[in-house]
Amino acid sequence: MKEDSFESVDPQPRSRHNRSIKLTEDDRHRLRSRLLSFADKKSEPPIGTICGNCLVWVDRLPAKFVDLLILDPPYNLTKDFNQLRFSKRTVEEYTGWLEGAIAALKPLLKTTASVYICGDWFSSGSIFAAAANHFIVRNRITWEREKGRGAKANWKNASEDIWFCTVSDDYTFNVDAVKLRRKVLAPYRQEGVPKDWQSTKQGNFRDTHPSNFWTDITIPFWSMPENTSHPTQKSEKAIAKLILASSNPGDFVFDPFVGSGTSSVVAKKLGRHYLGIDQDEEFCLLAERRLELAETSTAIQGFVDGVFWERNTLAYQKGRREEG
Numbered sequence: 496m497k498e499d500s501f502e503s504v505d506p507q508p509r510s511r512h513n514r515s516i517k518l519t520e521d522d523r524h525r526l527r528s529r530l531l532s533f534a535d536k537k538s539e540p541p542i543g544t545i546c547g548n549c550l551v552w553v554d555r556l557p558a559k560f561v562d563l564l565i566l567d568p569p570y571n572l573t574k575d576f577n578q579l580r581f582s583k584r585t586v587e588e589y590t591g592w593l594e595g596a597i598a599a600l601k602p603l604l605k606t607t608a609s610v611y612i613c614g615d616w617f618s619s620g621s622i623f624a625a626a627a628n629h630f631i632v633r634n635r636i637t638w639e640r641e642k643g644r645g646a647k648a649n650w651k652n653a654s655e656d657i658w659f660c661t662v663s664d665d666y667t668f669n670v671d672a673v674k675l676r677r678k679v680l681a682p683y684r685q686e687g688v689p690k691d692w693q694s695t696k697q698g699n700f701r702d703t704h705p706s707n708f709w710t711d712i713t714i715p716f717w718s719m720p721e722n723t724s725h726p727t728q729k730s731e732k733a734i735a736k737l738i739l740a741s742s743n744p745g746d747f748v749f750d751p752f753v754g755s756g757t758s759s760v761v762a763k764k765l766g767r768h769y770l771g772i773d774q775d776e777e778f779c780l781l782a783e784r785r786l787e788l789a790e791t792s793t794a795i796q797g798f799v800d801g802v803f804w805e806r807n808t809l810a811y812q813k814g815r816r817e818e819g
């Protein structure tokens with residue numbers, strides 16, 4: 496959750512390097528008219544953002560339209576989401592709440608759909624228990640949060656999980672789309688030829704198979720153009736990996752807890768259809784602002800020329816762009 500990061504603190508006065516997205520009253524007025532609203536059940540899924548309770552809206556959406564479901568629900572801790580406070584509950588209660596949400600959303604999924612569910616270490620047990628009752632649970636990705644609040648009598652929490660599930664054994668997984676480019680520390684050659692790595696003007700690199708342990712994700716902070724005031728915004732790079740691996744261009748990505756819109760924005764940038772729901776209007780308007788910006792910029796920080804780069808390689812990434 497990004498408020499743990501020093502860098503998410505908005506410096507006063509606003510630094511010229513502060514690129515966070517902020518809404519003006521004019522933006523709110525303009526973007527409000529873009530939010531979706533309809534009374535009757537639709538036969539075709541709408542594309543865009545709905546402001547409301549996703550557990551109410553599921554009944555108005557068509558069956559089996561989703562290729563990829565991304566669930567980033569409130570974790571099992573007390574947290575304010577603008578107007579709404581989500582309160583920490585017992586593990587049993589949280590598991591029951593999550594299971595209810597999954598059961599309600601399941602009819603919307605194609606039989607070939609994939610599902611990712613985000614959580615911290617404490618919510619993870621509930622996620623596994625709830626998801627295993629409905630899906631084939633295939634993996635748990637753990638990603639390193641670069642920053643975390645130190646604890647005096649516990650280990651600092653510096654990781655989060657994303658559970659990977661599918662509805663059936665028939666599912667999409669584009670492994671080549673999500674390889675990670677790493678610097679080669681020991682460049683091994685066979686008969687003078689680089690073994691599984693490339694030599695470029697910027698250095699030696701290897702494209703490695705994506706593992707379930709991610710150390711290349713940066714939580715959005717104030718100097719990143721994707722940053723908003725949402726308290727638990729996910730990085731576009733992390734969501735891009737999920738979308739590229741588990742969907743194809745033209746597929747439908749649905750995020751019923753869309754917050755500041757990250758899943759929809761990345762889906763749009765990568766040529767997928769998208770629907771996002773959030774109960775908070777300000778978050779929905781931020782999502783719409785980001786979708787508006789994505790009409791002119793499809794850049795995803797850390798994903799350059801179709802390649803994911805390990806963290807702290809910006810200079811190499813820039814060099815690559817100049818080289819190309």
Ligand SMILES: C[S@@+](CC[C@H](N)C(=O)[O-])C[C@H]1O[C@@H](n2cnc3c(N)ncnc32)[C@H](O)[C@@H]1O
Pocket residue numbers: 547548549550567568569570576579725727728729730751752753754755756757758772773774775778
């Ligand atoms: C963990 S945040 C999602 C953050 C999002 N992934 C992003 O990148 O900005 C969870 C979101 O779920 C929303 N939410 C909670 N309960 C909801 C409900 N029943 N229906 C729709 N949205 C809900 C909250 O307002 C919050 O924005």
